[in-house]
Amino acid sequence: xxxxxxxxxxxxxxxxxxxxxxxxxxxxxxxxxxxxxxxxxxxxxxxxxxxxxxxxxxxxxxxxxxxxxxxxxxxxxxxxxxxxxxxxxxxxxxxxxxxxxxxxxxxxxxxxxxxxxxxxxxxxxxxxxxxxxxxxxxxxxxxxxxxxxxxxxxxxxxxxxxxxxxxxxxxxxxxxxxxxxxxxxxxxxxxxxxxxxxxxxxxxxxxxxxxxxxxxxxxxxxxxxxxxxxxxxxxxxxxxxxxxxxxxxxxxxxxxxxxxxxxxxxxxxxxxxxxxxxxxxxxxxxxxxxxxxxxxxxxxxxxxxxxxxxxxxxxxxxxxxxxxxxxxxxxxxxxxxxxxxxxxxxxxxxxxxxxxxxxxxxxxxxxxxxxxxxxxxxxxxxxxxxxxxxxxxxxxxx
Numbered sequence: 311x312x313x314x315x316x317x318x319x320x321x322x323x324x325x326x327x328x329x330x331x332x333x334x335x336x337x338x339x340x341x342x343x344x345x346x347x348x349x350x351x352x353x354x355x356x357x358x359x360x361x362x363x364x365x366x367x368x369x370x371x372x373x374x375x376x377x378x379x380x381x382x383x384x385x386x387x388x389x390x391x392x393x394x395x396x397x398x399x400x401x402x403x404x405x406x407x408x409x410x411x412x413x414x415x416x417x418x419x420x421x422x423x424x425x426x427x428x429x430x431x432x433x434x435x436x437x438x439x440x441x442x443x444x445x446x447x448x449x450x451x452x453x454x455x456x457x458x459x460x461x462x463x464x465x466x467x468x469x470x471x472x473x474x475x476x477x478x479x480x481x482x483x484x485x486x487x488x489x490x491x492x493x494x495x496x497x498x499x500x501x502x503x504x505x506x507x508x509x510x511x512x513x514x515x516x517x518x519x520x521x522x523x524x525x526x527x528x529x530x531x532x533x534x535x536x537x538x539x540x541x542x543x544x545x546x547x548x549x550x551x552x553x554x555x556x557x558x559x560x561x562x563x564x565x566x567x568x569x570x571x572x573x574x575x576x577x578x579x580x581x582x583x584x585x586x587x588x589x590x591x592x593x594x595x596x597x598x599x600x601x602x603x604x605x606x607x608x609x610x611x612x613x614x615x616x617x618x619x620x621x622x623x624x625x626x627x628x629x630x631x632x633x634x635x636x637x638x639x640x641x642x643x644x645x646x647x648x649x650x651x652x653x654x655x656x657x658x659x660x661x662x663x664x665x666x667x668x669x670x671x672x673x674x675x676x677x678x679x680x681x682x683x684x685x686x687x688x689x690x691x692x693x694x695x696x697x698x699x700x701x702x703x704x705x706x707x708x
Contacts, residue, residue, distance in 0.1 A: 312698075313691055314636050315636035316636055317636070317688055319638040320679075321683050322500075322504055322681060325504065326569060326572065328568035329564065329565045329567070329568040332354070332564035333564045335564070336354060337561065342559050342560050344557050344559055345529075345531050345534060346560075347534075352536060353534070354560040354561075354563040355558050355559065355560050360537045361567060361571075362512070363512060366488055366493070366512055368493070369516075370513050370515075370519035370538055371511065371537040372510070372511045372512075372523055372535075372557065373511075373558035373566075374510070374556050375507065375509065375556040376508060377405065377496030377508075377509040378408065378409050379509055380495065380496075381406065382409045382413060384470045384491075384494055384511055384513075385409065385442065385470060386413065386554075387492070387518045387519075388468050388470065388491060390410075390413055391413075391414075391415070392413065393414060394413075395416045396416065396418065396443070397433065397442065397444070398410060398420065399448055400653070400665055401422035401668070401675070403446070403448070403474075404652050405474075406444060410444060417657075417660050418439050419660075419662050419668075420436055422671050422672065424618075425451065425600060425601075426448065426451040426614060426671075427451050427452065427454075428445065428453050429668070430454070430461060433462075437462070437467060438465070441467060442470065443468070444472060445470065446474075447471065447472060447476040447486060449475050449677060450475040450476055450609055450610070452476060452479060452603075452608075454481070455484070455489050456481070469489070469491055470494065471494065473487040473494060473496075474496035474501055475609070475612070477496075477501065477502040477573070478573050478577040480607040482605040488514075491515060492512070492513045492515075493511070493513070494509065494510070495510040495511075497510065500679070502573065502576065502577075502580075503570055503573065505563075506562070508562050508566065516539035516540070516543040519538055519539045520532070520544050520547045521547055521551050523535055524544070526556050527554065527555030580680060583686065583689045584610020585610065586686050586689040587613050587692060587693045590694060591615060594697045594701060595700070595701050595704050595705065596617060596703075597615050597617060597696075599615055600614055610680055611679070612677060612680055614676065614678075616675060617674045617700070618674045619674070620673075622644075625676070628700055629641060631699045632695060632696060632699050635699070637678070637695050639677070639678050639696070641677075643673035651677070653672050654668075678692075
């Protein structure tokens with residue numbers, strides 16, 4: 311009898327009790343708006359910003375409505391205007407080019423390597439096409455950030471990091487989101503902390519922080535931002551920056567603060583699960599495991615592998631046979647977007663030329679969530695199921 315996994319790939323752990331208690335306290339006093347405080351009180355949102363800035367080692371932090379809002383705000387704050395070109399990854403999710411297009415700017419796609427990171431050679435070749443790179447650390451894979459920043463610094467490119475999948479990760483000991491000009495994080499349910507929806511933005515640049523705060527809807531209350539720059543930074547900016555309200559409310563901030571305090575422990579738990587699955591997939595015929603660089607400190611909340619040069623029919627057979635045994639796999643090689651999977655030619659608001667090298671990589675990418683609700687035994691079982699079905703389909707196709 312074939313083994314079957316009976317768990318859920320979309321079930322999250324409950325909000326910690328400390329977060330529930332903090333949220334209930336906010337609901338009881340009713341001051342949900344980020345600037346609605348009583349004498350001597352610091353808003354939950356301001357405390358969250360202060361704590362996250364300290365956690366990643368950034369000078370300034372802004373909590374906002376979503377990761378997409380954080381990216382759009384970051385681009386506005388560094389000066390991206392309608393019609394400007396912005397470099398970004400070929401392998402990413404729809405909110406990344408969507409944030410660029412929402413500003414009236416134009417995405418310019420940079421290729422992906424078989425390590426699932428941005429192609430630095432292609433980046434160097436396209437460096438003269440734009441002044442900003444919105445760098446997506448897609449599915450938690452970090453490029454060589456030392457080499458990437460050298461390319462961008464030499465070309466005068468401002469880097470904004472999309473860290474939706476890398477909160478808690480690092481390159482060579484430096485937290486993800488702190489090497490570029492701005493780091494943007496997501497607090498959506500399927501990310502590393504869960505407020506349903508939400509985002510965080512960090513920077514060491516006082517002018518960028520001031521613009522972002524004004525954009526987020528601070529009116530003239532910017533001095534209440536405990537993790538913001540000094541009031542001098544706002545002197546001119548406050549008159550010329552539009553209000554596009556989107557700062558996080560106190561309820562979501564209250565839910566998030568205990569989760570961020572526990573992030574290191576959660577990262578360790580994700581990585582335990584990730585490496586059990588990775589070990590179970592190694593040496594599977596027809597399947598390529600993505601080796602992680604020594605300098606990369608990962609957060610294994612999802613895992614990817616490659617089915618290189620497989621036919622579409624064979625990939626679909628693996629997906630369907632694994633699904634029949636309870637394992638949900640997503641494929642980034644499909645011609646039509648399905649759920650969250652899509653690729654650069656799915657976004658038809660962008661006139662993007664074909665990228666054959668990247669197409670070949672995208673055609674093989676298979677993705678799977680690794681929720682913390684899985685036990686280590688669950689992870690070993692999932693790996694056995696994938697190994698069994700990939701091996702079966704691969705041998706039949708030979």
